Amino acid sequence: MKRLYDTLIFDLSKKGRIGYQYKEKNLDEVNLPSDLLRSTPASLPEVSEFDVVRHYTNVSQKNFGVETGFYPLGSCTMKYNPKINDELATIKGFANIHPLQPEHTMQGLLQIYYETQEMLSKISGLKAYSLNPFAGAHGELAGLMIIKAYHQKNKDEKRTKIIVPDSAHGTNPASATVCGFDVVEIKSNLDGTVNVEALKAVLSDEIAGLMLTNPNTAGVFEKDILEISKLVHEAGGLLYYDGANLNALLGHAKPGDMGFDITHINLHKTFSTPHGGGGPGSGPVGVCEKLVEFLPNPIVTKKGDTYHLELAKDSIGNLGMFYGNASVYLRAYVYLRTLGKENIKDVGSLAVLNANYIKESLKDIFELPIEGNCMHEFVFDGLKDISTGVKTLDIAKRLLDYGYHAPTIYFPLIFHQSMMIEPTEVESKDTLDGFIDIMRTVAKEAIENPELVKTAPHTTIVRRLDEVKAVKQPILKYKDINSNN
């Protein structure tokens, strides 16, 4: 049976139905040229106020988000995004800036661009930043283009290979390939760290650089990082740091001090912009001193009391239009200013504490492949007792019945039943205890009533999906679902 709210707002439309909203005051009337005006009115749904409110309230409840419940997704996690930052990012003076406005009329935005560049430099130990790229992967591409430009400038064009460990985020090899490099994959140690011998074996005068995440995707800090960076530099390569998730290190350690030459940072993960479904994002790219001249445009400089848009001397160009994603770096700016130098350390400490608390509380029933302290996240390799055949996917689905989002599953690929858990720094002990409790309940069900877990979820709007089909043949319109074809 079709439920009342399994519908599109357009299908609720009845001719002449109407909902009212007051017009905003003080809007200037603009006289558009007549050839730009519509000749027929736009075809919009005609609905009452109730129709609209109920429709969108119901639609909003069909999804799961950080606003609905605990969301322990590892790696791509949204960390803390204070609501006040959303509000500040929409202040009209910023939101209504036109990208072609002259520099002297947008000094406020340029000041924020400049100060955000400076703060990211301090946090990461790199010389300079451009806030131009629009996502993490976009920042990676910028960084790789800089690596390429650097070797080209040195007439060292045989360097066509980028080394990527097999524990890396998928965007790393993808960005390297998009940039025209050949990817050399190296096998990781059992804990996901770089195998130094495997690294030595592939270093040569054809290596342009190494891409690395530290802590890695298994939540382990790379203890040999100084040796690794020395080896890569001695071989003439550059070191790229994937700084998508920076919360564990904040205020404690800097990529620049570890020997990294380039990094991108995901402002939409670590620095407070809510994201998902492809946006919005910002992936500033930062570099060490010898690479500053290659940064993407623009860079903002300060002369006396005024701020100026500058172009780097040998810039790789603009990656995105104009000045990057202003609403995202506005949030990052407010987030950093709110915490300040003194408190930013707590972000790292709490992220690490929360992850270790969950890990230690559950490791008697879930397989823990990497012992010892983790950073902001860790990996379980499925249940310890696998006698009833319950897998990581089943557990992830059963969690939904209890109102918890699943962890990241089947990544990293170095384990077969990976369950990557990141609680983030802001969750209370009560929330963590609630999650631990439910994980124990599900583990018990897996032994006592395995069918219940294997057929989960039972309470969600859609049940278990054919995930391959969902990716390859997505049905994006409700009618197809209801007409059985």
Ligand SMILES: *Cc1c(COP(=O)(O)O)cnc(C)c1O
């Ligand atoms: C999310 C993520 C990326 C990519 O960031 P996007 O903004 O999604 O392009 C890269 N590396 C790691 C480790 C990530 O978690």
